[in-house]
Amino acid sequence: MxxxxxxxxxxxxxxxKTTVHQNLDLDVRRGEVLGVVGASGSGxxxxxxxxxxxxxxxxxxxxxxxTEVLTDPPTETEANTGDPDGVQNxxxxxxxxxxxxxxxxxxxxVEAPVREKxxxxxATRAALADLRIAMVGLPATAGDLYPSELSGGMxxxxxxxxxxxxxxxxxxxxxxxxxxxxxxxxEFDNLILSLQKALGLTVFLVTHDLDTLHATCDRIAxxxxxxxxxxGTMAEMMKVDDPWVRSYFHGPRAHAAQxxxxx
Numbered sequence: 001m002x003x004x005x006x007x008x009x010x011x012x013x014x015x016x017k018t019t020v021h022q023n024l025d026l027d028v029r030r031g032e033v034l035g036v037v038g039a040s041g042s043g044x045x046x047x048x049x050x051x052x053x054x055x056x057x058x059x060x061x062x063x064x065x066x067t068e069v070l071t072d073p074p075t076e077t078e079a080n081t082g083d084p085d086g087v088q089n090x091x092x093x094x095x096x097x098x099x100x101x102x103x104x105x106x107x108x109x110v111e112a113p114v115r116e117k118x119x120x121x122x123a124t125r126a127a128l129a130d131l132r133i134a135m136v137g138l139p140a141t142a143g144d145l146y147p148s149e150l151s152g153g154m155x156x157x158x159x160x161x162x163x164x165x166x167x168x169x170x171x172x173x174x175x176x177x178x179x180x181x182x183x184x185x186x187e188f189d190n191l192i193l194s195l196q197k198a199l200g201l202t203v204f205l206v207t208h209d210l211d212t213l214h215a216t217c218d219r220i221a222x223x224x225x226x227x228x229x230x231x232g233t234m235a236e237m238m239k240v241d242d243p244w245v246r247s248y249f250h251g252p253r254a255h256a257a258q259x260x261x262x263x
Contacts, residue, residue, distance in 0.1 A: 004030070005029065007061075008026040008050075008062050009025055010024075010059060011024040011059070011061075012024070013055065013058060020226065021043050023227060024223075024227045026221060028170075028202060029202070032218040033193070033203040033205060033216050034204055034205065034218070034219050036205065036207070037220060037221070037223070043223060043226075044206045045174055045175075045206055048172055052172060053088070056070070064170070065169065067086075069087060090168055090169045090170065091168045091170040092163030092172070094162075094173045094174065094176060095174050097152070097159070107130065107143035108129075110132050110158070111126065111165070114165050128165070132165055133158070133161050135161065136158070136164070137157060137191060138158065152184075156180070160191075169202060170201065170204065172204045175206055175209075176212070177211075178207075178208075189211065189215040190215070193215065193216050220233070220234060229245070230242070
């Protein structure tokens, strides 16, 4: 079992009278691709947003790379690095459909976190952005294009390039293949896996795509009943005796997604 780089304990998220998570626990191991699945409304994206600090939970603790990220101010980070935002520089987030700034070119989008966090000159910043653009499989000419000039798949790749801008240790992906045709989705799965292996990334991947789970994930966490109901490998998921888990992993779409010989 690898080192734990994300620890979530007793997490509760409430929106008015609606409780999305109740005493949720989760561990993410260094170097793994963890897929997070669940029914609509189970709080998959809310969990991601809680970990990266965009959603303040009602209760609970979240530790990322040894730092308690809900602490305000993050005194541990200040003590260790002198930078209160240090741990945030060690993760990257790709939101649904890329979430690019529409008024900026692709290169400027990728430069944005570098401009905010690092004191480097414009030429170096642009060179780093072009490197990330190439890493995600976009042509060099894409750097000068605006998001409106890109296809859906290209926007997602540009969003991924921005998420990698600060050379993170952890990559958060929110529905990375949603809306893509099967061929583009498969290519994106392969891209994620190749980058994860080449860069040694830990990947926290929210998805509903069974093909993506089969292609990329070392383990899967199922959100149900306001908590993480079960975690395990795909083979372990097939043995879980829970109605939703069985319908998800044994239904017609699941059989179609399974690699040949696994059915």
